Amino acid sequence: MKHGFMSFFTVRQQALFENFYMVHLDGAIFQALILVYLLEDNTMKKNNIQNQSFIYKGKSLKIFAAGVMLSTALWGMDSEASAESRGLTVVHHVYAGEEYVGIVTDPDELTAWAEKKEEELEEEASGDVRHNLKLIPEHVFNPQTEDQQLVDQAKDAAAFVTDAYELKLGEHTVAHVESEEAAKEAIRQLKLTAVSEEELDRFEKEDLSKELEPGDSRVTDIQVKGIGDQEETQVSPDNLVKPEEAVKKLLAGTTVGIDHEVAEGETKEDILEQYGMDEETFEELNPDAEELSEGVLIRAEEKVPGAEVQVKKESRVAETIEFEQEVKEDGEMLKGETRVEQEGQKGEKVYTELITEVNGEQSAKSTEDEEVTKEAKNHIVLEGTKEIPSKGTGSLQWPADGGYISSHQGPRWGDHHKGIDIASPDSLTISNVDNGVVVSAGLEGDYGNKVVIDHNNGMRTIYAHLSEIHVQPGQTVGKGESLGLMGTTGFSTGIHLHFEVYVNGELKNPMDYLDY
Numbered sequence: 001m002k003h004g005f006m007s008f009f010t011v012r013q014q015a016l017f018e019n020f021y022m023v024h025l026d027g028a029i030f031q032a033l034i035l036v037y038l039l040e041d042n043t044m045k046k047n048n049i050q051n052q053s054f055i056y057k058g059k060s061l062k063i064f065a066a067g068v069m070l071s072t073a074l075w076g077m078d079s080e081a082s083a084e085s086r087g088l089t090v091v092h093h094v095y096a097g098e099e100y101v102g103i104v105t106d107p108d109e110l111t112a113w114a115e116k117k118e119e120e121l122e123e124e125a126s127g128d129v130r131h132n133l134k135l136i137p138e139h140v141f142n143p144q145t146e147d148q149q150l151v152d153q154a155k156d157a158a159a160f161v162t163d164a165y166e167l168k169l170g171e172h173t174v175a176h177v178e179s180e181e182a183a184k185e186a187i188r189q190l191k192l193t194a195v196s197e198e199e200l201d202r203f204e205k206e207d208l209s210k211e212l213e214p215g216d217s218r219v220t221d222i223q224v225k226g227i228g229d230q231e232e233t234q235v236s237p238d239n240l241v242k243p244e245e246a247v248k249k250l251l252a253g254t255t256v257g258i259d260h261e262v263a264e265g266e267t268k269e270d271i272l273e274q275y276g277m278d279e280e281t282f283e284e285l286n287p288d289a290e291e292l293s294e295g296v297l298i299r300a301e302e303k304v305p306g307a308e309v310q311v312k313k314e315s316r317v318a319e320t321i322e323f324e325q326e327v328k329e330d331g332e333m334l335k336g337e338t339r340v341e342q343e344g345q346k347g348e349k350v351y352t353e354l355i356t357e358v359n360g361e362q363s364a365k366s367t368e369d370e371e372v373t374k375e376a377k378n379h380i381v382l383e384g385t386k387e388i389p390s391k392g393t394g395s396l397q398w399p400a401d402g403g404y405i406s407s408h409q410g411p412r413w414g415d416h417h418k419g420i421d422i423a424s425p426d427s428l429t430i431s432n433v434d435n436g437v438v439v440s441a442g443l444e445g446d447y448g449n450k451v452v453i454d455h456n457n458g459m460r461t462i463y464a465h466l467s468e469i470h471v472q473p474g475q476t477v478g479k480g481e482s483l484g485l486m487g488t489t490g491f492s493t494g495i496h497l498h499f500e501v502y503v504n505g506e507l508k509n510p511m512d513y514l515d516y
């Protein structure tokens with residue numbers, strides 16, 4: 001029992017107690033030992049109490065209380081009578097942390113208050129709450145203590161702490177959470193401000209060497225920058241925040257107070273610029289600042305930037321390759337003539353897009369591993385370059401797009417029909433029958449819109465009743481080129497082409513020349 005009790009004490013104090021224990025065996029050396037004890041106690045007050053005293057730290061106050069009882073019991077058993085007979089009483093020196101509060105004779109009220117307060121705070125916080133009150137017993141003669149006043153002072157001075165994890169920006173603590181788990185949760189939530197839960201889960205589970213399919217994307221890296229290590233510490237339960245609150249503080253950044261010693265020639269403006277402070281803040285921090293001179297200490301505030309969540313993402317993208325338009329000259333084809341040699345065809349390529357985001361904002365973008373899965377084909381158009389001959393060949397092609405002869409040359413309605421009429425074509429386009437040059441093109445009486453072509457071989461052809469004319473006088477037109485559209489302008493009873501042929505000024509029957 002004695003040794004169980006002694007184990008709470010330092011070796012030196014154990015020795016002291018052993019001596020105390022011997023007091024009742026040898027009452028003669030008691031006075032001397034008390035003296036030793038008091039000297040020890042004074043030394044302890046001066047030195048670091050925590051390191052060498054047999055006081056009761058934190059949660060062990062209850063054990064301490066037990067110890068005091070035991071101590072009292074020992075005294076009661078062995079020497080209380082003799083101690084009391086000498087006028088000795090146990091008093092308790094009260095400390096709140098390192099702060100010495102005073103002496104109390106009966107610590108029960110203080111002890112009970114501290115324990116109750118611990119329990120109350122434990123209901124709010126999730127972990128153990130401990131107070132920082134310490135009691136150091138001493139035997140004195142005729143103590144004069146003001147217990148109530150001392151207890152009130154001790155309550156004011158007492159602090160309560162609980163285990164916590166601190167979250168830091170660089171080396172500056174910005175928030176405390178209740179556990180290592182809560183600190184991890186805060187970091188996870190910080191990441192979730194930049195990626196979705198699904199992306200984060202996939203990032204943590206998926207093997208990144210697995211190839212992406214086109215259309216798929218994933219997160220390849222998440223780094224939280226600007227934060228320090230999470231470390232275990234103790235704080236007042238009031239200082240604990242939830243992980244989500246810690247995230248806000250980590251993102252917001254903080255300001256740190258700094259003592260700045262004014263350098264030679266340094267102005268207020270220099271200091272404001274150095275710390276990015278405004279003048280108002282400077283005045284608030286240094287209400288009594290007079291003229292700045294070398295060596296003067298100034299309060300400054302330095303901004304610590306908030307945490308940055310850097311996310312790298314990759315996407316496998318499939319993209320259409322548009323085809324090019326290509327024009328090739330063709331000397332075999334007449335000028336103005338075109339032909340599609342190859343229809344354009346769209347191709348397809350896939351590539352990996354790499355995007356870096358900082359707090360959700362894109363900061364870099366690049367592509368890699370491009371692969372063409374289908375080549376595009378140019379749209380190739382042949383354009384004729386051959387000069388259009390203005391001299392006819394003598395053989396005339398059919399001037400309409402199909403159709404039939406609705407009226408031949410010869411006598412008609414008491415008159416002479418000078419040409420042939422062609423009606424009901426497949427389209428309304430009128431084609432030049434042979435190479436030549438436009439002599440005239442325009443409205444002319446009963447002919448309506450009329451075009452006259454000279455084939456420069458003694459032959460002329462006439463096209464009448466057109467609804468639209470597409471050529472101009474003087475223009476060279478090749479065989480088969482469009483002259484305009486079939487219509488019913490002038491003296492006409494319906495949509496048709498009236499066509500005449502002259503050779504050396506003499507009217508001929510078109511049927512003798514047409515390739516029909």
Ligand SMILES: [Zn+2]
Binds near residue numbers: 417419498499
């Ligand atoms: Zn006619």
